[in-house]
Amino acid sequence: MKHIVKILSLLVAISAFWIGLLQAAIVPRSHTWLLPIYFVVSLGCYGLLMVGVGLMQFPTCPQEAVLLQMDITEAKEFFRHKGVDVGSD
Amino acid sequence: MADEKENIGEKKYKYSIIIPTYNERLNIAIIVYLIFNHLRDVDFEIIVVDDGSPDGTQDIVKQLQQLYGEDRILLRARAKKLGLGTAYIHGLKYATGDFVVIMDADLSHHPKYLPSFIKKQLETDASIVTGTRYVKDGGVHGWNLMRKLTSRGANVLAQTLLWPGVSDLTGSFRLYKKLVLEDVISSCVSKGYVFQMEMIVRASRKGYQIEEVPITFVDRVFGTSKLGGSEIVEYLKGLVYLLLTT
Numbered sequence: 001m002k003h004i005v006k007i008l009s010l011l012v013a014i015s016a017f018w019i020g021l022l023q024a025a026i027v028p029r030s031h032t033w034l035l036p037i038y039f040v041v042s043l044g045c046y047g048l049l050m051v052g053v054g055l056m057q058f059p060t061c062p063q064e065a066v067l068l069q070m071d072i073t074e075a076k077e078f079f080r081h082k083g084v085d086v087g088s089d
Numbered sequence: 090m091a092d093e094k095e096n097i098g099e100k101k102y103k104y105s106i107i108i109p110t111y112n113e114r115l116n117i118a119i120i121v122y123l124i125f126n127h128l129r130d131v132d133f134e135i136i137v138v139d140d141g142s143p144d145g146t147q148d149i150v151k152q153l154q155q156l157y158g159e160d161r162i163l164l165r166a167r168a169k170k171l172g173l174g175t176a177y178i179h180g181l182k183y184a185t186g187d188f189v190v191i192m193d194a195d196l197s198h199h200p201k202y203l204p205s206f207i208k209k210q211l212e213t214d215a216s217i218v219t220g221t222r223y224v225k226d227g228g229v230h231g232w233n234l235m236r237k238l239t240s241r242g243a244n245v246l247a248q249t250l251l252w253p254g255v256s257d258l259t260g261s262f263r264l265y266k267k268l269v270l271e272d273v274i275s276s277c278v279s280k281g282y283v284f285q286m287e288m289i290v291r292a293s294r295k296g297y298q299i300e301e302v303p304i305t306f307v308d309r310v311f312g313t314s315k316l317g318g319s320e321i322v323e324y325l326k327g328l329v330y331l332l333l334t335t
Contacts, residue, residue: 002330002334003090003251003252003294003335004333007250007332035098045248047245047246047261050245051238051241051242051245054119054223054241054243054244054245054249055234055237055238058223058226058229058237059222059223059225059226059227059228059229059303060228060229060230061227061228061229061230061307062230064199064228064229064230064305064307065231065307068196068199071119072122072196074122075118075119075122075123076119078122079118079122079259082156084118084148084149084152084153084156085114085152086118086119088116
């Protein structure tokens with residue numbers, strides 16, 4: 001099944017649930033009408049939270065740049081000895 | 090050599106490493122050196138797909154062939170810059186390994202992670218092992234705050250819309266079973282990094298087992314930032330395309 005079909009089915013199910021709530025009036029209708037807005041806003045907030053948390057926890061590796069420079073130097077030395085002209089960067 | 094391996098009940102696999110290059114005269118030599126350093130007991134070949142670099146990349150590769158052997162380094166060049174996807178397809182034609190590794194030539198992908206890719210695949214029999222920069226033992230160096238924000242935002246959006254099952258969608262440091270790569274690549278049409286996303290999402294949809302290993306990514310610190318407004322638009326278009334067609 002295509003992914004979009006899965007997502008649309010999910011949305012249809014949620015909508016059916018919402019309409020069901022509207023008709024059954026277990027929750028006061030005024031609240032129910034606002035549920036989709038709450039849902040979208042919550043989703044947005046969750047997304048922003050995920051971005052923020054991810055940004056704070058973003059893994060960095062400054063030591064890797066140093067290690068890489070060492071590897072580059074080592075490689076250049078090797079090729080110099082072997083007579084391969086790698087030129088300069 | 091084959092007998093030794095059979096005695097301990099281990100099949101000897103061959104790995105084809107495809108590296109597309111364009112103007113990577115210095116970097117390709119360093120990458121080759123590092124690959125040979127880190128894959129000492131592994132049967133592999135390096136396939137350099139150069140798109141007619143004017144800086145002499147092919148000359149360097151020929152010298153490397155003299156040094157390491159023409160059976161270990163294959164130069165399969167093309168006349169001009171023709172794009173990444175087609176570079177992989179081109180390289181695949183000459184690959185004789187059981188597995189294919191794709192990686193960048195600009196030293197942002199370090200060959201020291203190759204053993205961990207291989208080990209992960211052997212442990213899990215995964216069809217694809219993809220490197221992820223966004224987990225604890227991974228990481229990125231050379232990105233400013235704005236770049237990290239864009240990357241994180243893009244990732245959250247892609248995760249929400251696509252449920253891809255991998256943490257790093259745009260990464261291009263990956264190991265594939267050769268047959269799996271052939272299968273997935275034939276159904277991909279995007280370009281650039283959206284192509285990398287399409288590959289992994291299509292593979293996921295097809296039910297291929299995908300495992301991840303942490304990698305560190307050192308971005309080319311000099312040079313202009315590659316993330317302008319047009320890149321963001323391309324990305325969003327790519328997301329919608331993948332949402333609707335996978």
